[in-house]
Amino acid sequence: MADVTAAEKPADEGAEKVPEKASKHYTWHGEDGKTIDYTGTAEMVDIFDDKGKAMCHQFCLSYVSDDVDKSDRPVTFLWNGGPGGSSSMVCIGGMGPVRVPTDGTRHLPNTCPVEDNPYTLLQVSDLVFIDAPGTGYSHVAAGYDPKKVWGVDGDGDAMARTVIAWLNEHNAWDRPHYLYGESYGTTRAAVVYRLLGERGVGVDGVVEQSSILDYAVMLPGNDDYYAGMFPVMAATAQSAGVTGQGVSPEDWFAQAMDFVNTTYINALTIAGNLPQDKMQEIAEKMSEFIGLPVDFIMARKLRIELYEFRAHFAQDKGLSHGRYDTRFTEQVYQPVQGDLGFFQMEDPSYDAIQVVYNEVYQKLLRDMGFAGYPNYCGLNIEVNEAWNWNHDMPGVGTAPMPNVAFDIATALRRNPTSHVIFLGGRHDGATPYWNVIHDMAKMYLPDDLAKQVLWYESSNGHMLYADTEALKATTPVLQDFYDLRHQA
Template identity: 25%
Template sequence: MIMKKFIQFTLLMTCLTSFAFADNMRKLEVDTKNQTKHTTKINGKKISYTATTGTQPVWDDEGHPTASLFYTYYQRSDVKDDSSRPLLISFNGGPGSASVWMHVAYTGPRTLNVDDEGYPLQPYGVKTNPYSVLDVADIVFVNPVNTGYSRVLPDKDGKMPSKEQQKKMFFGVNADIKYLADWITTFVSRHDRWRSPKYLIGESYGTTRVSGLALELQSRQWMYVNGVILVSPTDIGIKREGPVKAANRLPYFAAAAWYHKALNSNLQSKSLLELLPEVEAFTINQYLPALAKGAFISELEKQTIADQVAQYSGLSKQEVLRSNLDISNAYFWKELLRDREQTIGRLDSRYLGIDKKAVGARPDYNAELTSWLHSFTPAINYYLREELNYKTDIKYNMFGNVHPWDRSKNNTGENLRLAMASNPYLNVMIQSGYFDGATNYFDAKYTMWQLDPSGKMKDRLSFKGYESGHMMYLRHEDLKTSNNDIRAFMKNTLPSKSKAAKY
């Protein structure tokens, strides 16, 4: 009997110890650093670099850690003086998305195993990125709270903050910018990069983030940046509503229809870059004014505009008129190839989907996103664990729980304008894919035009377009071109030693 109870007690303690160990393995280490050494070839030249993976805390005003952010930092190892070497600080979007997309598909030294158009291949994993900008800049990929391995931490009493408290601390336009500026300052100090030229790059919602960070770093951290790169930008607080919102979709519609050979022969025979300026001119000069007239447009003008919109969009004139000249994105994705019983993707309209029914007003799913998750999820989990040797049982959140997100008081576009005005060194480049239906390229151009209404800084604003979608870098040709555009942007915005920051 005594032996039986002893065995039961031993088994119980073993189970409790195992549970405690498992629980401990799933807790985030607040402040860690792991470093590995690597070599690669970029543009045919051998490059040696170190990769540092780790966590770095966010602190409250009393010095208590409230969260810890996971990051990956690539630093070229054969540079003796990094005072003139750029530091590129990279964010993705969502909000709630990990810094995975640009990390293992765009600027980093390793890229996805995909075909030349960006479609997933097995075995899943990564391969050398021959166009990474690591040859000219060091890069840190930052995962905001609840994305990647980044997590909220218990308070000083060991209790997790409430959902409302977490929202106030982290999950909103301005809270996000505030704590990330603090985090960046700590990172720059720890890695002795105060003298280095600094560039912010953000994709999708990450463009809202970096637009706000440009001023937040200047005004509250006294850290000035040389450049901001907006990849597939959101509205960054610059409103695009009503007729503007409706009209701005048409150049994207034309691009997607052209790609799928859904235009008439006269338009289809043109190259994309011949077609789009024509559509843009019609959009600004005729389509937008027509939409602004609403119900009081003349019947003749309405018929004329509908006919031209139908030609450029690949839809029927009847469908354009039934939509009162205002075609929604979702309807376009469903309607364009309805006769082929296929849908097109939202973030990248080159991708095709198959719905349960050909009828309906919107696709059943986003064809491109399911394709991307095929390759990105296994690739980042493999890469961090097996190549960069970062081991943890914490789940890597491709998309983390950050909602409801506080979108109020979004003045990030105006903040970016003010940061540029008060920092003569600061330049902005926008990169967009023509086939992106979520953050379409013409909206991006419109944002650029409205960013500085005075026009006094337009020589410091530039736009680059690519024949791909939201993540233009997935297409091999655009991976090369877009990275080279970043290289050129940094080269052109690094002032000579004799050029002072003044007007």
């Protein structure tokens, strides 16, 4: 392992001072004695608008194989979501070369071991983790209006510019290019996928982990919200040992999805015109799936909010369930702490890993020799609250709520040799799998394009990497996905 090296570009007089770039050589050790020599680099990448005005100083953490010939080695650009979230969790959690091992649904201790990640994407691709503007160490340049990049279209533009700047900086134009997004990062990846194509950058593949494409589902009372949540609740009830006994988790989830498609969505659509006896019949079937009492379901006219399920499902045990991964539980709060907004933001599946991930990530950067800033902003609430949700959808026009399924479909039509894979978790209460399947079905892709879209469902919640068994099972799926470029 070589010593840390650091270099800094000469700065123009009066320019903002940014941390120096730092690099370090490592060796990854995998199973069966496999090794990869690679270089980790932490750096600030400057991006500019079309008039040459500095927009942002973007933090990029890259892991690049030391192989001399990289002509067929992909480079993947990865990010988390929020909006307002940095890329640290998808890095240290499961896609980077080192990870914090998780322990089922148990809360990790504050000091955890770190291991060479046997499931890292470094086995098939070089990796570049990018913090979105205003998150992590990335920040908007002095004198540039943050509102221009804190929004669906502005953020997509900034991240596309960051990808291009990194390709220029590292002379990587002759490499296969991939995008990997999680949560809101899937929304971002869809926009960047289209924008890069419009700017002459080919994208070979896009990985959409825990996807959300159409944000109209988040509006109060939207039928698709209840439809999407139902299979998640069914999977949770089964994992808790309440329903679905004697049925495999895959089959139980499939049965719940089928019930939504054939029965439940129709009942939601009919709403108050549904006969009472039919409502009773459907409530009884719902109870068999999700374990809540029939009277409880009837009182809510078949429409169960996730927070209600989380709060009531295990209340007899003094527990409430998580949102990101509904298998996680924590002790209920005192009755005086009944603020709904507070409860909805509390999540044992996030609490179980977040602090450890952040501390290990900071140690990793310091080991590399990167000083950073006084504060690494893993989740910037200011960015989230200021977000501009307007989106100029291709061929549709500007809408106040984005539906980036149109961006994916448009990019695929323009680039029919590229591939997209959607990774979904059965216990994901943040971005339910049913919804993304529904959203893409509404694009009516012809068969020759539909075959370019792949689907993979597993046991995890929102954060694939927090479920070691799911991460292990998904690794060969992703490796096969990357190999598809040779079949184009």
